Amino acid sequence: MFDIYLASPRGYCAWVDRAIGMLDDIVKAYQDEGPIYVNHEIVHNKFIVNYFERKGVVFSDNLDEVPTGSIIVFSAHGVAPSFVAAAKAKWLRCVDASCPLVIKVHNEAKKFISEGYQIIYIGKKNHQEAIGVADNDLENIFVVGNRQEADGLSFPDWQKLALLNQTTLSVDDTKELIDYICQKYPDIKLPGFSDICYATxxxxxxxxEIVKLSDALIIVGSENSSNSQKLKLIxxxxxIPSxxxxxxDELPNxxxxxxxxxxxxSGASAPDNLVQDLLDHLKGKWGVLKEEIITKEEKMIFPYKIDIPKS
Ligand code: SF4
Incomplete structure (x- = not known):
């Protein structure tokens, strides 16, 4: 038998909770009008995506599949401006469930670009959030994930540079890469506040804190969830086995x-009932729940209002 400890904060961040609630409310209110569409995945979690698919929600990045006049919800990861423009051109009724902290980075990017900066953006090239931010100006925003990619860039001496990053990266790795880039470009401009979000x-x-004390670490979350991956990395x-x-059901004995x-x-998009299921599975047969260690209270609240354009 082993001791089981729970880390806190874990699981849903305030915006994931909002975005899921928002989509739930839209489905309840509008499902009689036909399927609700969501670009990509509302949040990166298989359980949540399956839950909404069972309610008839269609997840798709292909606007050809979305009939004119349908409701489309943009996922919490933010959305590429060109995608929004194409959706509007098709007379889709757009609802933005982008996290305000991702929108903050989009706004920083737009401001820097309007002032003549080029932007080095630290992020994962194929992640929805990075794709969305880079789409603000594909010629002037350069996505890099490591030193080698940063070294592959070159700028004339006179070029004004700014540095932004994805919200859900490893805090330590990002700091290291920011320091490296700042050494290379001492005049590079940084945003006023870190772009890594509070929940990450x-x-x-x-x-x-907890890995100092443990023999093994289980993170509940989906493979494509950046912040869940970064927790496992720690x-x-x-x-320690992680x-x-x-x-x-995915945990091998x-x-x-x-x-x-x-x-x-658990990652910021993982529902806590999955953690409770895991606990029930482990308790008794394998281990004893000892304690929940709370390292920080989270008080973040995101208000929201659903504003759906009329058909
Ligand atoms: S950016 Fe942070 S706060 Fe926003 S949805 Fe992602 S994990 Fe949550």
């Missing part, structure tokens, strides 16, 4: 052998 920061800090770097699973304590956390 808090979840990473909580896991950093365990891997601390050289696993990212969507739900309890072999992972539970030879440990005396296990710590559990």
């Amino acid at each position: 920061t808090n979840r990473q800090e909580a896991v950093k 365990g891997e770097r601390a050289s 696993i990212l699973i969507d739900n309890k 072999s992972f539970l052998e030879w440990i005396s304590s296990i710590w559990i956390s």
